[in-house]
Amino acid sequence: MTSSHQAPTQHNRRTFLRLAGGGALAAGALPLLQACGDDADDSGGASQSDLLIIAHAQGIPTLDPDLTAADVPHSVIMEVCEPLLDFDPASRQLQPRLAEEWSYVDDLTLELKLKSGVTFSNGEPFNAEAVKFSLDRTQDPATKSVNTIFANVDSVQVVDELTVRWHLAQPEALLTQYLSVWPILPPQYTTEDPGRLATALVGTGPYKVKTFSAGYEVLLERNETYWGTAPAYREVSYRTIDSAETQMSALLSGEVQIAADLLPQQAQSLESNETVQIVSKPKLLLAYVTMDSRGRTDPDGPLTDKRVRQAINQAVDVDSIIDNLLLGYGTRIGSIAHPAQFGFDESVAPWPYDPSTAQRLLAEAGYADGFELRMISQTAGITAQAEAAQAIQRDLEAVGLQVSLETMTDPTAVGQVVRGGEAGPLFQFGNAARGIFDVGAGLSSFTSDSPFSYFDNPEFMTLYQEQAVTLDPDRRQVILGDLQRLLHEEAPVLFQWAVHAIWAVSDQVSWPGHEGRYSRLYTAKPA
């Protein structure tokens, strides 16, 4: 260092000028180099358990749970706040969290016994009042909540300090599931200044917010007063890095420990890298192409014929798309149900790839010479949907169907075109089932009265309405199985796959990856 600083003074002015371009940069970079080296030392060894950084492409505009429906903000919210119940995808069962017991008093009343001795990280007690307050806030029009799950809930009644009763307008089979995605807020803290939840959320969870840097990072630190198991990392950071390439670079240079949005091709290129492990789990997101079986865009269109829809399902080689475009990062589906959801019926197999049967079915339906149709392509947050659309176009062409593709941005496609009933006859769709691990939660867009529905089937409606108000799990399981078989047979969509999340995780970190929307970094440990 010393010699390099002295060197220019010994040269004459000409060499100095000549060196100015590159030399100035290098000289400026040297101390920085040194600084970086120090950083690297700090993050190595024992102090590694101090900080865990995960990179997502999606930003975190707010931490107020009532003001965002997006996945990554809710992932952070669930590190800081807790729901009453929790869902375990492995056993497909609900587990206690802030509530220890729950039972239906009658079909319209759910009673929950709350955990005692829990406090919010600011010292406020967690109790029945907090539950009531949180629901009142969600339902108060002044909150402008984007939360839509409690439409059937009349009120929450405080029975005693640790007992609440939920009163419903009509039976709601998914209520307990909803309680597993809905965080409880501290009444006093929130009332004093509702605006501060956006950047300084407070909850009962394993972490609390340390700093919130808009558009860049949310840094969390361990909640030392947490009632449950203390998380292994003292701090965790949710970083926003839009570009997948930069995420991968940041991971490889040790700057972040988990990259959450890698593309299948990047994951494949990392498979031989010993410092990184690829973790993949099916997300709660189903990719499919909706077909206008209802005739909203064309009342007598070919797709109103079930045989044509079955033909399309057999004409497209979905397995090949999963293998070649997703490199295996997708799980084929045969109905509208996710393997990790309650009620999933394994006996409903995907449609086979069988172009000759497809052609026969088309001929039977009177379309031996094929026809033309339009398909709207949107990513819906799903990897390789644009490429998949082209593969589908090519496969359908092989059985005589001429598909013209029209690409749109997601909000436009879903919000205006699909909603407006103009999205036919084919459009790509992503169904996130509102983040609920129950087959019933993903079916609402097939009900006849939904503005998103391009399907109108009385038998489906009867079964759907029955499952929605059936509280007995065994009975529901049977109805949900019937619904899956009906949807498979009626084929209102071209079934694609359950999307896989792909995480690249540094070998310094032991973290299993979780199904569903939440990263649950409080489960991560140093490897």
Added chain:
Amino acid sequence: MLRFTLRSLVHLIVVLWGVVTITFLALRLSGNPLDALLSPEATEQQRAQLTEQLGLDQPIAMQYLLFLRQLGSGDLGRSIITGTRAGQLVGDQFAHSLLLTVLALAVSAVVGVGLGVLAATRRGGLIDRSVVALAALAQAAPLFWVGLILIIVFAVHLQVLPASGMGGASHLVLPVVALASGIMPYVLRLTRTTMLGVLDTEFIRFQQATGLGHRSIIYRHALKNCLPPVVTLLGLQAGPLLGGVVVIETVFGRSGVGSLLIDSIYSRDYPVVQAAVLVIVVAVVLANVLADLLVAVIDPRVRLGRTAS
């Protein structure tokens, strides 16, 4: 000077009005914020409620008038997503972007002028041709590509600089170099061409004849004559530079007005997009005004606000 300032001010207001109007209309043509804000399962009732709360149920002309009135009183509205003041949201982020822009501008000026002079004084030689080739390469390479290559080389392979993020000065090196690579070639080419022109003038020949040293001629007299067009160019590059910031902030995972703008466009957060565009436009116009002033200082022949006769 007064006339110049007044003219600049009127110019600024007209440009701002045009820009906010275009932004206002383009945003409302591009989609409904409800679609990004509410989950698709939201009921009609919820949509109607939120539409009313956001004032989107008013006719567009009414919304525009309300918007202009708000703007006139210095109120940029509140973010639809977070409820925070849009002006504050943008203001917080603008400092990050401004730092990046100013540093990139400085690096391009120093490196561009330096290399430009070097090339001009060695006209036709190996150095001249290498420098011109480098400029062509930098000019042809897209910013995001330069950014990614810098990350792969310096962060992943050499591991000497961080790949992304914010923090100390080390986090600024790669983004600044990448951003500067976009405008440095223009500075370099202009400096080289102007310098070659100046070196051919009678004035320089006279200086040479008087026996002044080569270096003194180049840096004292010739360079000074090159600067006005270069400074004007740098002022004009403020626009492309702030556009580049949007790309660079995305590539390097930095926060700033660029990434805020992109996020807000995706989420149809009208007030924040409008505020961000407004701030960027003001910055660009101011940069141009500043460049004009600077040229007048360097070159006394330029008289502001007076047309040359």
